[in-house]
Amino acid sequence: MKRISYHWGGKALGFILVCLAFGCFVTMMIGYLTYSNNAISMRDVLAKDYINSNEVRDNVSGAYYYLDTLLEYKSEENIMAKDEPADNYSGVLDRNTGIAATPIQRVEIYGYPPEDRATVALTEIYDPYEDRPTVDLTEIYDPIADPEQERADRVRAFLNAIINLNAIEGLYYYASDGEYVFTNCSMTTAEEFKQYQHHNIVDSDSIAMNIGDNNLSYANYRHRAGTAIYLAYDDDFIAQKQLVFSQVKEELYRNAMVTIALFSLGLLLLIYLVIVSGRELDGKSIPLAIDRLWSEVTAGLLVATVGMYLVVFSLFSYGSLSYAANDMPILVVTVSALFCAIGLFFFLSLVRNIKNGVLISNSLCYKAYSGMVVVGKTIFDFTPLSVKIIGAIIVAEFLAIVSVFVAIGSSSILSCLLLLTLFTAGVLYFLLKYVLKPYDDEVTTRLQASVNKEMKAERLKTELITNVSHDLKTPLTAILNYADLLLKQDDTNEYAKIIHEKSRKLQDLTEGLFEVSKAQSGNIAINKETLNLSELINQTLAELDEHSVEFKINIPDVTITADGKLMSRVFENLMGNITKYSLPNTRAYIDAFQEGGKTHITFKNIANYEMNFDSSEITARFARGDASRTTNGSGLGLAIAQSYVEACGGNLTINVDGDLFKVTVVF
DSSP: OHHHHHSHHHHHHHHHHHHHHHHHHHHHHHHHHTOOOSSOOGGGTTSSSGGGSHHHHHHHHHHHHHHHHHHHHOOHHHHHHOSSSSOSOOOOBOTTTOSBOSOOEEEEEOSSOGGGOEEEEEEEEEETTTTEEEEEEEEEEOTTSOHHHHHHHHHHHHHHHHHHHHHSTTEEEEEEOSSOEEESSSOOSHHHHHTSSSEEEESSSOEEEOSSSSOOHHHHHHOOTTOEEEEEEOHHHHHHHHHHHHHHHHHHHHHHHHHHHHHHHHHHHHHHHHHHTTBOTTSOBOOOGGGGSOHHHHHHHHHHHHHHHHHHHHHHHTSTTTTHHHHOHHHHHHHHHHHHHHHHHHHHHHHHHHHTTOTTTTSHHHHHHHHHHHHHHHHHHHSOHHHHHHHHHHHHHHHHHHHHHHHHHHTOHHHHHHHHHHHHHHHHHHIIIIIIHHHHHHHHHHHHHHHHHHHHHHHHHHHHHHHHHHHHHHHHHHHHHHHHHHHHHOTTOHHHHHHHHHHHHHHHHHHHHHHHHHHHHTOSOOOEEEEEHHHHHHHHHHTSOOOSOEEEEEOOSOEEEEEHHHHHHHHHHHHHHHHHHBOTTOEEEEEEEEETTEEEEEEEEEBSSOOOSOTTTTTSTTOOSOTTOOSSOOSOHHHHHHHHHHHTTOEEEEEEETTEEEEEEEO
16 A cells, blocks of 8 residues: 555546545535525524524514614505605613603704715713713604605605515514504414414514524614514414424534534644655656746745635625526636645645755845855855955944944943944954854864875775785795705705895895884784883894894883883894994993883994984885995885884884984883
């Protein structure tokens, strides 16, 4: 399943299903918004039953309003017979008694244009909450209106009230002010209306409300003293409406479950696409061509797609295409799925860029910012250091002058000093961080790079010498063996002797070079032990060949901690150099003493040649004091000695004073 999920086919199927789920979901939502039924409206489905629906509430409130209008105007003849179109009814109730307040007082309002002149009815009533009288503006009259037009408007309102009352289905009504009666049934008493389950009785004797829960606010507000209004719903009508109400509500409930299922499916598939988009099963990234668009462009196209669809959605819901939701649902699904596909295409592109970490770097703003930074850095880097420092000083002076003027304006010496200090600190911070520190970092970086390069070169050179020395051992061994065989056959063969001698010398050179390389690369095994210096040096001296130098040894009973084999080789090389390079019939001195917790061992002799070399370079590989190279030697003895001493934890130094050659070993 995981392989299928990350396969392009699985992703394509998920993409298509998301679009279809979105299209169907939106079509269902538009269907709710445009739902129409002759028996029940969409806004009523949330009511617990039909009698508490908005339709019943509107019908009851409307019936009270229409009946109140009829009781006010009474008849067409009564309207036409009045000389004054307006009466003294203010339309404001006393808050405590619910009875109409005192008649209105007409006040002419001047200052208006002639066509906008009006009088405002003012009624003072007592406000028990604030314990003071208040003035309410109630009705606005136009004193220059045409009385005939006013009568015609009232007649029209009277007739509309009758028509609208007759349009309310299932509702029986009776209204009377003692003189005029308006009814659509034969019932005339409150008891007769109370025979029906749902009824409202409002008169001077009692108020009985039994139609729904919130249908009487308008009746309480408009009820006139001395009038009676009875309402009742036909029980069979309510039963039939309740049956249809229940069927519609059940149907809409099933559709709501389908809508929720579609939304959940689309959301789960969208999460799946977000997880697998832009990735293969092994985690590799799969960028598409659209991902190379600037992030702002992709986001703008996504927003534009959403905006365009909102327009289409409004047309399907409330505009000229609202009929399509029920008549052509396939069209709504197709259009919605198409917009979803386009928007999802751009959305997943942003998701892939986020996963690949290029959402910001792929934006136009970031590229512009990066370009400006590069240009600014280039200009800054090519600006001489002196110019940067001078510029920083000029800025500091400018800010100081500005701070002085600001301080003068505020007449505060303390403000002047504070601003000057802040500006100076800011400029110094900028100078140190952005001008001087980059140079310091650059020097440090270059020095570190140079050191690393040198160390790498030295390591490569050591490895090369080690490998070459190792590779030379095999052919040299073969040459020596063949030279030995030739000498065994004929010990007078001069050529064989020369081959044997030179091969032996080359072998010694190769082995010495190999030993130096191993010691300097740290690939030599160290076995430290306590060594008696006197015994070790005397043993080494006894193993020397005949020589013309007299050794003077002054070594007390002292010990060092080092590798015995390596130190034996060190003393052998140093004392061998003395026998080879000392002036004949001279004395060489070997002394040892302890000072400051350290053991010092010195080797001193008189050279048989002019020592015009640098003592710090004589320990390098192949370095020889005899520039003419007339003496025997490979130039590796001192290098081996120094490497072994350092490997054992000591230090070897060389000093030259005229013809005096001095080597000091310290442990």
